[in-house]
Amino acid sequence: MTRPNTTGRVMAKLRTAPVHLPAHLDVAQGAARAMNTLDDGGSIDHSVHCCVSGMRCSRVFGSAFGVNKAGERAQGFDDLEISMGLDRVVAVELSDKCAAEAVAQEMSADPGVEWAMPEPLAHAPLLAGADPSVSTPDRALVEAPHKRVQAAQALAIEPGQTSVRVAVIDTGVALDHPEFDGRIQGGLDTVDLGMGTLASGVELLGDSKGRDFCARDETGHGSHVAGIIGARGLSILPGLAGTCGLIPIRALAAARGAGGRVVGIGGTIDIDAAIKSATDMGARVLNLSLGTSEHDVPVGVPAVHSDSIAYAQKRGAVCVAAMGNSGRREVFYPAALPGVIAVGAMNASGYRARFSTIGAHVTLCAPGTDVISAGLQGYKPSTGTSHAAPFVSGTVALMLSLSDRLGGTLSTETITSILTSTATRGLSPADEIGAGCLNAGAALAATRDVLQKQGGGQNA
Incomplete structure (x- = not known):
């Protein structure tokens, strides 16, 4: 089961940078393909496959170097980005969204994972807005x-x-x-x-x-x-x-x-x-x-x-x-x-x-x-x-x-x-x-x- 206010994806921070993974934004915009492994068949992959049959993986963050370079956003992380571990934060899309809670728990127990969680949802805290638009406001x-x-x-x-x-x-x-x-x-x-x-x-x-x-x-x-x-x-x-x-x-x-x-x-x-x-x-x-x-x-x-x-x-x-x-x-x-x-x-x-x-x-x-x-x-x-x-x-x-x-x-x-x-x-x-x-x-x-x-x- 997954938490009620989550996307069904898992977000995690690994202890070692997954150099093979593309940046999330490149995958979202079709400039790169997500990968189906986090550690090339190692223990982290096994922790995921205990719960689901498949996954698609990418890095959450791109580099400052590649911000305007489609397809290259996972390259050239600088000293600040690496020291903060931004190159180690990953997004995991699951074949079964409802397994996010279980996958996050399994990943969290792996020594190669710093933390993992079902990805929470954010909302724009809008109250009113049902009033119709007008061309000339008061x-x-x-x-x-x-x-x-x-x-x-x-x-x-x-x-x-x-x-x-x-x-x-x-x-x-x-x-x-x-x-x-x-x-x-x-x-x-x-x-x-x-x-x-x-x-x-x-x-x-x-x-x-x-x-x-x-x-x-x-x-x-x-x-x-x-x-x-x-x-x-x-x-x-x-x-x-x-x-x-x-x-x-x-x-x-x-x-x-x-x-x-x-x-x-x-x-x-x-x-x-x-x-x-x-x-x-x-x-x-x-x-x-x-x-x-x-x-x-x-x-x-x-x-x-x-x-x-x-x-x-x-x-x-x-x-x-x-x-x-x-x-x-x-x-x-x-x-x-x-x-x-x-x-x-x-x-x-x-x-x-x-x-x-x-x-x-x-x-x-x-x-x-x-x-x-x-x-x-x-x-x-x-x-x-x-x-x-x-x-x-x-x-x-x-x-x-x-x-x-x-x-x-x-x-x-x-x-x-x-x-x-x-x-x-x-x-x-x-x-x-x-x-x-x-x-x-x-x-x-x-x-x-x-x-x-x-x-x-x-x-x-």
């Missing part, structure tokens, strides 16, 4: 959340630099939407969940099998998130990242869940590949409006996305993630990982939005109720911490842009300190809202002060 409703975070004041200080790029790791983006014209700089599709029904009973829809590079959105979730960050400002306000570039990374497929609703859903393997690829493509900020509850992660294995997030941080990328929408006190990854800026949702009255997940790791909040942004076509409102996180990601992109323009440096720790010290204090406890609500205008002003003290911007 201006007052559009402006309200942006006014609350002083977006205009932030953009007046720094309009954004095109060299600073934000990766929207999500369901993709509506590539033909006029709000994204001239904003998109590259993109990638890492989804390879197969077709039909997952082991969890979730029905996959549309493009879920790989074989393409196109990060085209099929749910509207990623487009809405991207609009908050990087919209041009035609019928809605400009995104908070101003003229910074967008890198859409489609890591979540469209799926029909309980009640027939279409949502974004993805495997840990696809998301980890997306996080590392986005970093290697030069993204300075990663927006992750998605996640997995701790309850869906087996005991005794690392928290999901630990390796990929740590890699992104070591390469200097700032990771921003949604807290989740359970409304309960729980750990939600990647928001709960060390160094990640975890964003909850606050209502207009200064309290935690009732759905926003509670936890001591919440950094700060942003507006997350009835936020109007881009849809697959036109514009629509949506609610959830998914739509709070991009307000923070956009602000971080402006902070980095200002740093580049003034010749300074900003670490993730400094950025987090500025965001929390300038946040507008709320009325809920700190473990519900963190430092309070994002104040982008104050954060940019404080960033300018920090950079001036560094000696990089006396005339700013």
Whole structure:
């Protein structure tokens, strides 16, 4: 039997790099063929074959060297990648999805395996979105959340630099939407969940099998998130990242869940590949409006996305993630990982939005109720911490842009300190809202002060 919220694949970290395996992304895009052995008929293969008749194997991560080299992504791992063991993390697709739990247990007992687990599913924590799209949204409703975070004041200080790029790791983006014209700089599709029904009973829809590079959105979730960050400002306000570039990374497929609703859903393997690829493509900020509850992660294995997030941080990328929408006190990854800026949702009255997940790791909040942004076509409102996180990601992109323009440096720790010290204090406890609500205008002003003290911007 497999766990209810898994893909039916197994993810594992071996103690020795399997040099014969291609990268997951090359297999997903048809540039390489998966192999049917992990250790050439050795004990690890035997542990798998105790439970299933066949498997298809690849490496979860490609190398930075091969990020743009189809068919060569398993070559040229550098010292950092090897020291972190990224070349040893494998994806195992099984002939029987329901055997994932048993296979992971057998593999875990092998001395050549550091850890193994059934691959958990991640969800885009979307609450609302059933409202129909409109061509001309109500201006007052559009402006309200942006006014609350002083977006205009932030953009007046720094309009954004095109060299600073934000990766929207999500369901993709509506590539033909006029709000994204001239904003998109590259993109990638890492989804390879197969077709039909997952082991969890979730029905996959549309493009879920790989074989393409196109990060085209099929749910509207990623487009809405991207609009908050990087919209041009035609019928809605400009995104908070101003003229910074967008890198859409489609890591979540469209799926029909309980009640027939279409949502974004993805495997840990696809998301980890997306996080590392986005970093290697030069993204300075990663927006992750998605996640997995701790309850869906087996005991005794690392928290999901630990390796990929740590890699992104070591390469200097700032990771921003949604807290989740359970409304309960729980750990939600990647928001709960060390160094990640975890964003909850606050209502207009200064309290935690009732759905926003509670936890001591919440950094700060942003507006997350009835936020109007881009849809697959036109514009629509949506609610959830998914739509709070991009307000923070956009602000971080402006902070980095200002740093580049003034010749300074900003670490993730400094950025987090500025965001929390300038946040507008709320009325809920700190473990519900963190430092309070994002104040982008104050954060940019404080960033300018920090950079001036560094000696990089006396005339700013």
